[in-house]
Amino acid sequence: MDFLFLYETFVTLISAIPTTLQLAATSVALGTVLALGLALCRLSGIAPLDWFARAYIFIFRGTPLLVQIFLIYYGLSQFRGVRRSMFWFILRDPYWCAIIALMLCTAAYSAEIIRGGLLSVPHGQVEAGRACGMSRFLVFRRIVMPLAIRQSLPAYSNEIISMVKATSLASIITIMEVTGVAAKLISETYRAIEVFIVAGAIYLAINFLLTRIVVLTEYRLSPHLRQAPSLQPVAAGEMK
Amino acid sequence: MTQPSFLDLIGSGPDGWGPALAAGAMMTILIALAGYAIGMVFGALGAWAKIAGGPVARGVAGTYTTVLRGIPDLLVIYLFYFGGSTVISAFGHLFGASGFISFPGFLAGALAVGVTSGAQQTEVFRGAYKAVHAGELEAAIACGMPPFLRFRRIIAPLTLRYALPGMGNVWQIVLKESALVSITGVVELLRQSQIGAGSTGRPFDFYFIAAMIYLAISTLSGALLQFSEKQFTRGVRRG
Numbered sequence: 315m316d317f318l319f320l321y322e323t324f325v326t327l328i329s330a331i332p333t334t335l336q337l338a339a340t341s342v343a344l345g346t347v348l349a350l351g352l353a354l355c356r357l358s359g360i361a362p363l364d365w366f367a368r369a370y371i372f373i374f375r376g377t378p379l380l381v382q383i384f385l386i387y388y389g390l391s392q393f394r395g396v397r398r399s400m401f402w403f404i405l406r407d408p409y410w411c412a413i414i415a416l417m418l419c420t421a422a423y424s425a426e427i428i429r430g431g432l433l434s435v436p437h438g439q440v441e442a443g444r445a446c447g448m449s450r451f452l453v454f455r456r457i458v459m460p461l462a463i464r465q466s467l468p469a470y471s472n473e474i475i476s477m478v479k480a481t482s483l484a485s486i487i488t489i490m491e492v493t494g495v496a497a498k499l500i501s502e503t504y505r506a507i508e509v510f511i512v513a514g515a516i517y518l519a520i521n522f523l524l525t526r527i528v529v530l531t532e533y534r535l536s537p538h539l540r541q542a543p544s545l546q547p548v549a550a551g552e553m554k
Numbered sequence: 555m556t557q558p559s560f561l562d563l564i565g566s567g568p569d570g571w572g573p574a575l576a577a578g579a580m581m582t583i584l585i586a587l588a589g590y591a592i593g594m595v596f597g598a599l600g601a602w603a604k605i606a607g608g609p610v611a612r613g614v615a616g617t618y619t620t621v622l623r624g625i626p627d628l629l630v631i632y633l634f635y636f637g638g639s640t641v642i643s644a645f646g647h648l649f650g651a652s653g654f655i656s657f658p659g660f661l662a663g664a665l666a667v668g669v670t671s672g673a674q675q676t677e678v679f680r681g682a683y684k685a686v687h688a689g690e691l692e693a694a695i696a697c698g699m700p701p702f703l704r705f706r707r708i709i710a711p712l713t714l715r716y717a718l719p720g721m722g723n724v725w726q727i728v729l730k731e732s733a734l735v736s737i738t739g740v741v742e743l744l745r746q747s748q749i750g751a752g753s754t755g756r757p758f759d760f761y762f763i764a765a766m767i768y769l770a771i772s773t774l775s776g777a778l779l780q781f782s783e784k785q786f787t788r789g790v791r792r793g
Contacts, residue, residue, distance in 0.1 A: 505640070
């Protein structure tokens with residue numbers, strides 16, 4: 315194995331990590347907001363909103379992400395109205411198109427996760443909040459939302475990891491993130507296996523760190539599930 | 555020159571891309587089926603190694619699932635497509651061929667999809683095996699069944715029954731992943747839409763119809779899976 319080549323590949327690929335992380339972070343952050351809206355639509359009990367959210371989730375979960383990316387990046391430019399609109403400077407840019415597509419896609423998956431979390435909040439907690447005189451919004455902010463976040467965190471971490479993996483598709487619309495740079499290196503050097511090892515290790519490291527962070531957050535958020543720190547039995551004479 | 559209407563575009567007339575898109579959809583299904591079958595084999599082997607393997611087999615299977623679930627599918631497709639070509643060319647040189655021999659895109663795609671879905675399938679099978687009641691295995695041993703008969707009559711049917719919902723999920727993932735195989739140049743649904751979009755200058759229409767066809771395939775196969783789930787769990791009491 316050629317360690318010098320592996321090292322050079324590593325150095326080249328490291329410069330692309332910020333793009334990957336930016337894509338993932340931006341789309342997950344924006345997607346979560348959208349997902350919360352969709353989940354609330356699903357639970358609102360208002361039929362048109364419910365149906366809209368259902369249709370949205372069905373369509374975005376049933377089609378490949380790559381098709382969605384192509385539809386937004388290449389597809390929208392077909393319409394003159396779009397090309398002349400004030401949004402064209404965004405829709406012309408592959409970076410923003412990738413973020414929009416990733417955001418719309420992750421929102422569909424996260425909406426169901428958040429909905430599950432919101433549904434898991436015991437009704438008694440809400441009633442208790444109401445009984446304390448909290449307004450509906452205050453109950454949502456103080457009681458329902460925190461409990462739902464804690465409940466849906468494990469499923470949500472899966473979604474974040476699949477988003478980190480999904481950012482690789484942005485390379486197909488010319489964005490030079492880790493996979494894009496790796497593909498360029500492969501086509502320049504024809505050493506697919508070495509490049510794959512390095513790029514794969516980078517993704518693994520990112521995902522490993524992310525899982526650790528989520529596990530740690532979950533641990534911090536659920537002190538009630540842990541055993542209380544046991545006090546060491548001390549003999550009377552040993553007290554200091 | 556008048557623009558053909560959307561319906562002309564997807565029909566089978568002179569301007570129609572209908573037959574080409576249908577052929578592309580068939581190719582997509584074919585890639586997904588081939589990848590899924592390969593994934594089943596990898597999944598069964600992986601689950602076997604994780605359940606009954608020694609420390610080495612378990613370590614290999616654990617690394618396999620961790621790695622393949624942690625890296626993007628696109629990277630795996632690149633590995634098989636370009637890496638496969640490199641290996642084949644090297645072999646070709648040994649036997650006197652010269653130049654670059656490219657690895658068939660269909661094979662690379664199906665293998666890549668198979669290997670990635672195999673990692674998910676491993677966990678599905680392993681979880682399903684765990685759901686099999688220990689008492690049923692004990693009963694089989696008590697009846698004097700040898701290991702293979704036990705596997706064929708008790709373990710395999712029960713595991714498959716418990717695995718069905720998870721296997722359905724993996725199928726949906728595989729179907730959507732097959733779109734990535736378009737980068738190897740295999741003319742499946744997405745590649746065909748790209749060709750159509752390029753030659754007519756109407757990308758939105760083509761990608762839109764591609765999305766609808768994907769949606770139709772996944773909905774139909776989802777309904778089929780749900781039906782089979784109902785069929786195979788007839789003997790199970792619910793609730």
